[in-house]
Amino acid sequence: xxxxxxxxxxxxxxxxxxxxxxxxxxxxxxxxxxxxxxxxxxxxxxxxxxxxxxxxxxxxxxxxxxxxxxxxxxxxxxxxxxxxxxxxxxxxxxxxxxxxxxxxxxxxxxxxxxxxxxxxxxxxxxxxxxxxxxxxxxxxxxxxxxxxxxxxxxxxxxxxxxxxxxxxxxxxxxxxxxxxxxxxxxxxxxxxxxxxxxxxxxxxxxxxxxxxxxxxxxxxxxxxxxxxxxxxxxxxxxxxxxxxxxxxxxxxxxxxxxxxxxxxxxxxxxxxxxxxxxxxxxxxxxxxxxxxxxxxxxxxxxxxxxxxxxxxxxxxxxxxxxxxxxxxxxxxxxxxxxxxxxxxxxxxxxxxxxxxxxxxxxxxxxxxxxxxxxxxxxxxxxxxxxxxxxxxxxxxxxxxxxxxxxxxxxxx
Numbered sequence: 360x361x362x363x364x365x366x367x368x369x370x371x372x373x374x375x376x377x378x379x380x381x382x383x384x385x386x387x388x389x390x391x392x393x394x395x396x397x398x399x400x401x402x403x404x405x406x407x408x409x410x411x412x413x414x415x416x417x418x419x420x421x422x423x424x425x426x427x428x429x430x431x432x433x434x435x436x437x438x439x440x441x442x443x444x445x446x447x448x449x450x451x452x453x454x455x456x457x458x459x460x461x462x463x464x465x466x467x468x469x470x471x472x473x474x475x476x477x478x479x480x481x482x483x484x485x486x487x488x489x490x491x492x493x494x495x496x497x498x499x500x501x502x503x504x505x506x507x508x509x510x511x512x513x514x515x516x517x518x519x520x521x522x523x524x525x526x527x528x529x530x531x532x533x534x535x536x537x538x539x540x541x542x543x544x545x546x547x548x549x550x551x552x553x554x555x556x557x558x559x560x561x562x563x564x565x566x567x568x569x570x571x572x573x574x575x576x577x578x579x580x581x582x583x584x585x586x587x588x589x590x591x592x593x594x595x596x597x598x599x600x601x602x603x604x605x606x607x608x609x610x611x612x613x614x615x616x617x618x619x620x621x622x623x624x625x626x627x628x629x630x631x632x633x634x635x636x637x638x639x640x641x642x643x644x645x646x647x648x649x650x651x652x653x654x655x656x657x658x659x660x661x662x663x664x665x666x667x668x669x670x671x672x673x674x675x676x677x678x679x680x681x682x683x684x685x686x687x688x689x690x691x692x693x694x695x696x697x698x699x700x701x702x703x704x705x706x707x708x709x710x711x712x713x714x715x716x717x718x719x720x721x722x723x724x725x726x727x728x729x730x731x732x733x734x735x736x737x738x739x740x741x742x743x744x745x746x747x748x749x750x751x752x753x754x755x756x757x758x759x760x761x762x763x764x765x766x767x768x769x770x771x
Contacts, residue, residue, distance in 0.1 A: 360384050360385070360428045360429050360471075360596070361384070361385040361386075361387070361425065361426055361427050361428050361429075362379055362384050362385065362386050362387075362427060362428070362429045362430070362431055362596070363386075363387055363388075363389065363421060363425065363427035363429070363430045363431070363469075364376050364379070364386055364387070364388050364389070364430075364431045364433060365388075365389050365390070365412040365430070365431070365432045365433055365434035365460065366389075366390055366395060366412070366432075366433035366434030366435065366475075367386065367388030367389070367390055367395075367399075367400065367403075367405070367407075367431075367433065368388055368390035368392060368395030368396055368397060368399045368400045368407060369390065369394055369395040369396075369399070369433065369434070370531075370540075370541070370542050370543070370544070370585070371433055371475065371528075371531060371585060371588065371589070372388070372390070372395065372399075372431075372433040372434070373395075373396075373399035373400070373402075373403060373540045374535060374540055374585045374586060374588070374589035375431055375433060375589045375592045375593075376388060376400075376403045376405055377403055377535065377540065377589065378586070378589035378590050378592065378593045379431070379592075379593055379596075380403065380404075380405070382593045382597070384593075386403075386405045386406075387405065387406050387408065387421065387425040387427060388400050388403075388405055388406065388407045388408065389407075389408045389410060389412045389417070389418075389421060389434070390407060390408075390409065390412075390434065391409065391410055391411050391412075391434075391758070392409055392758050392759065392760055393755065393758045393759070394544070394759060395759075396543060396759065396760075397409075397760065399540055402539045402540065403540075406425070408420075408421055411456065412432075412434045412456060412460055413452070413455065413456025413457070413459040413460060414459075415459055415462075415463065418459070418460065418463040419463070422463060422466075422467045422469075427469060428469060428471070429469065429471035429472065429473075429596055429599075430460070430464055430469060430471070430472045430473070431472075431473045431475075431592055431596060432457065432460060432472060432473070432474045432475060433475045434452075435452055435453045435457075435475070435504075435505075436448055436449050436452045436453060436501070436504075437477070437501060438501070438548065438753070439479065439499050439501050439502075440548075441501075441753055442499050442500040442501035442504070443499050443500060445754075446500035446504075448755055449500045449501055449504040450500070450504050450507070452504075453501075453504035453505060453507070453508055454504050454507045454508050454511070457508045457511065458508075458511060461511065461512070461515055464521075465515070465519055465521070470520065470521050470522050471521075471522045471523075471596060471599045471600070472512070472521065472522070472523045472524075473523075473524050473526060473592055473595045473596050473599070474508065474509070474512060474523065474524065474525045474526065475526060475528065475592075476505050476506075476508075476509055476525040476526060476527045476528070476610065477501070477502060477505050477527055477528050478527050478528060478529045478612070478614075478651060478653065479497055479499065479501055479502030479505060480495045480497050480502050480505055480506040480509065480527060481493055481494070481495055481496070481497070481502075481527075481651075482495070482496040482497045482498040482502065483496075483498060483648045484648070484651075487650050487651075487652055488581075488616060488618075488652040488653055488654040489612065489651065489652065489653055489654055490612065490654040490656070490657065491527075491607065491608055491610055491611065491612060491657055509525045509609070509610060512525060512609055513605070513608070513609045516604060516605055516609055517605060522599040522600060522604060523599075523604060523609055524595050524599060524604050524609055524610070524611065525609055525610040525611070526591065526592065526595060526610075526611055526613050526658075527610055527611065527612050527613060527653075528583070528588065528613050528614075529580065529581040529582070529583060529612070529613065529614035529651060529652075529653045530550070530580045530581060530582045530583065530614075530651075531582075531583055531584075531585050531588055532549070532550070532551040532582050532583075532584065532585065532670075532673040532674075532677060533551075533584040533585045533586065533668060533672065533673035533674075533676045533677055534585065534676040534677045534679065534680035534681075535585075535586065535676070535680065536586070536676065538676070538679040538680045538682075538683040538684075539680070539683065540680070541676075541677060541680030541681065541684065542677065542680075543684070543759075545749060545752055545759060545762065546749055546752075546753075550580075550621065550624055551624070551628070551673060551674055551677050552677065552681070553565075554624065554625055554628040554636060554674075555628065555632075555674075555677060555678055555681055557636050557637065558628060558629075558632050558634050558635075558636050559681075561637070562637070563637045563638065563639035564625065564636050564637065564638050564639065565639050565641050566621055566622075566625070566638050566639065566640050566641060567641045567642070567643060567644045567647065568621075568641075568642065568643035568644065568647060569640050570643070571643070571649040571650075572649055573620055573649055573650060574620065575620050575622045575623070576622075577620045577621040577622045578620065578621055578647055578648070578649060578650070579618040579619065579620045579621075579649065579650040579651070579652065580618065580619060580620075580621075580650075580651050580652070581614040581615055581616065581617065581618055581619075581651060581652045581653045582615070582619055582624070582670055582673060583613055583614050583615055583666055584666065584667070584668035584672060584673050584676070586667075586668065587664075587665070587666045587667055587668055588613055590665075591613050591658065591662060591664050594662040594663050594664070595611070595662045598661070598662050598663075602661055602662075607657065607661070611655075611657055611658040611661060611662065611664075612653040612654060612655050612657065612658055613653070613655065613658060613664065614652065614653025614655050615653070615655065615666045616652065616653055616654060616655050616656070617652070618650060618651075618652040619670055623670070624670060624674075625638065627670045627671050627674055628674050630671065631671055631674045631675050631678065632674075632678065712747050712748050712765060712766075713727035713730070713731070713747055714727075715765050715768050716748075716751070716757065716761070716765045719761075719764070719765060719768060721757060721761045721765065722751065722756060722757065726751065726754070726756045727747065727751075729754070730747045730750040730751045730754060730756070731747060733750050733754075748762045748765065748766070749762075
């Protein structure tokens, strides 16, 4: 099949693209590069259409030029805390833009769609492990927006004879075997990359919650390797015509069925890296469930889900990617951006981040002032431009590429 992958330049999306290519499918990627990376599409050797997957004009061009026969919809906004602080973009992107994508597919007779959903649709479930019959009661706008689009998918499947399937991710980790695709997030909120950074820098790893009702007091999660997850998308797409998604609710859980605690993941990181990791224990974060473990038995039966990797493998592959990307210069830039420093570790430039970004036409002065106001209120560090780039990323006013180019310009 010729497959349109939205968000195909991002972490999960790029791995899905590679899995599709290996299975013999053709791929075109649509990605606005707000969190994705042009280099990932280039490393996969696929055409990249840069833009908003919810733009009707862009979609018309993509369908006319590339004639996709199926869609894997990975793109979307996915930060829980951000969704609570500013829910509007989550419903605009995850729901409204998603509906425009669905309408474009319907107009062009594209009947197959696989959707990247999330275990966040379950909220804080009363049963463990979690199967697809568990009540869906999201506790944040991110989960609510994903569930709303799931409802739309099921309605389209029933009314327009579309073949759709939502794949509810649990925790995803790891990187490609070739060490050229992996996690490059700003800010980074995921467990494994933050453990790797703590080990590399000798800085404390923040462990939130040590008194959960689990075997060691830390939160327990179900981690699935990103390559296993990507293959599941291909298997789902290839079986859409021979299964009856409406018969089981058009959704499947993607996980291993095995829970691992945060302390166990940290111990695995120490074992794989051969280095100790300092842990800074913090209070629980509000809303964090003690345990989230998938029951993936339905996915095993329906699409043949098979998880070949364990936690050690996830950490090992993520470490290889981080080391390789630092040699290529990618992680170095992102890490310095996260710290608010300059990209070449030279003395701090005199020009301020916001001023340079405005001069390059990326931002308006009003956007910079708004970001500074958020920084003053949230971080209490006054008018400093040191971390303002990350806040502008969170606001959606600046892309990763624009942040990096601004940092480079500050050095020039």
